[in-house]
Each structure stands twice: as C-alpha cells, then as structure tokens.
Amino acid sequence: MQSSACIFDLDGVIVDTARYHFLAWKRLTDQLGIHFTEEDNERLKGVSRMASLEIILEIGNKKVDESQKQEYATLKNNWYIDYISKMTPDEILPGSLAFIKELKNANIRVAIGSASKNTPMILERVGILELFDAVADGNIVRKAKPDPEVFIKAAEMVGIKPGKCVVFEDAVAGVQAALNAGMMCIGVGSSKILKEAHFVVSGLNEMNLKKLMTIKKDIRL
Numbered sequence: 001m002q003s004s005a006c007i008f009d010l011d012g013v014i015v016d017t018a019r020y021h022f023l024a025w026k027r028l029t030d031q032l033g034i035h036f037t038e039e040d041n042e043r044l045k046g047v048s049r050m051a052s053l054e055i056i057l058e059i060g061n062k063k064v065d066e067s068q069k070q071e072y073a074t075l076k077n078n079w080y081i082d083y084i085s086k087m088t089p090d091e092i093l094p095g096s097l098a099f100i101k102e103l104k105n106a107n108i109r110v111a112i113g114s115a116s117k118n119t120p121m122i123l124e125r126v127g128i129l130e131l132f133d134a135v136a137d138g139n140i141v142r143k144a145k146p147d148p149e150v151f152i153k154a155a156e157m158v159g160i161k162p163g164k165c166v167v168f169e170d171a172v173a174g175v176q177a178a179l180n181a182g183m184m185c186i187g188v189g190s191s192k193i194l195k196e197a198h199f200v201v202s203g204l205n206e207m208n209l210k211k212l213m214t215i216k217k218d219i220r221l
C-alpha cells in the first residue's frame, strides 16, 4: 500500500472529546434555559462550532443576533478549553496509537482531517502531534463537513490523490464528506448510524493493516 494515505477525524475517533463538547454546550444551554440532551449532542458531531450553536438555538427556539452568537460560541469554547487543557495521553482511544504506528511503518501517510479549531491543542496535550504527516483542521478550511474540503486539503498536504485515501470517521457528516471527496470511508462507531460508510468498526482497536488491505480489496469506489 505505498503512495496511499489514511486520514483520521480526531474527535470521537482518536480521542473521546465528545463528552467535553457536551459538558460545555450543556453549561451554555443551562444558562440560556434550553433543554439540551445527550441525544441532541449526537447532531453536533462533526459539525463546526457555529453550525452547532445554530442547531442548539433552533432546539431552544431562540433568535439572537450575530454578536450574541459570537459571545455564546466564545463562552462555550472557553469552557471546552478548560476541559481539554487537562487532557492526558491516557485519553487516546484504545488501538489508535498501535494502528497509526503500524501504518507509518508501512510507509502509509497519516493525516488528521478535523473540523475542530482546537485540534493542535488536543494533539499536543495527548502527545501525538508529531505522529502525523499533516494536520488539516478547522483553522485552515472554510467549508464544514459534509463538504469534502478538509479531507481534500489533508490529501493535498500529504501529496496523495483522493482515490488513494481512506478516511476514518465517527460522524454522519464526516462520512458524507469523505464520500464527497471520492475517498473510501471506514466508519468508527455504530453501523446503524454510519450506514453510508464502506465498512464500520466500533473502534480503531478493531483495525490493523491486514484488515485494511482486505477491506480495500473488497471495495471499489
């Protein structure tokens, strides 16, 4: 598998930050008097910060102006940063490190493709920033998933054509972004939710290079 790349979403694939996003949004919604559940939080996975806020305001049936939206997003992000600044390498999800290292040893490029603007901080806190050949994140893209921009950018950064890239994603919008980029997509999570992915595993602990090659052989884009 030379001249190919694996692109990983970060939140929910390599680290379990979804609960920190939830706790921070919950603090904001409690303050605004909006009833916000873990089920609602599912809709925010893979979705950019401002788009998440729009969904939350829609749930609460609240109309606010642009400057207030900025204020709410900043409040939420400051609380979120409080949580992620305390993260440790123990929070890397099982199997991720072993799989990524196996790919690197096989000369396969590895990149991050995440909507999060906090990507560099998280990678640094859990000690894996140096592991990746490229990091494409919310700081360098303009269009949110399901737009393919972040994955196309990651592919460009590692110099591999989209058709030779495999994306690992836990969010419906992320799976769609990968497909829109013309990439193979392995869903990480529930096959009931990630129906559109080419293959689904419950976590990266279920992945290894041999399995990836078998999946790739069975799938034609």
Ligand code: BG6
Pocket (backbone or CB within 6 Å): 010, 011, 021, 044, 045, 046, 047, 048, 049, 052, 077, 114, 115, 116, 117, 118, 119, 138, 171
């Ligand atoms: C995605 C998360 O990875 O990043 C979303 O799944 C989040 O829940 C988005 O809203 C943006 O993150 P941030 O850190 O830029 O607010």
Ligand code: MG
Pocket (backbone or CB within 6 Å): 009, 010, 011, 012, 013, 045, 046, 169, 170, 171, 174
């Ligand atoms: Mg994710």
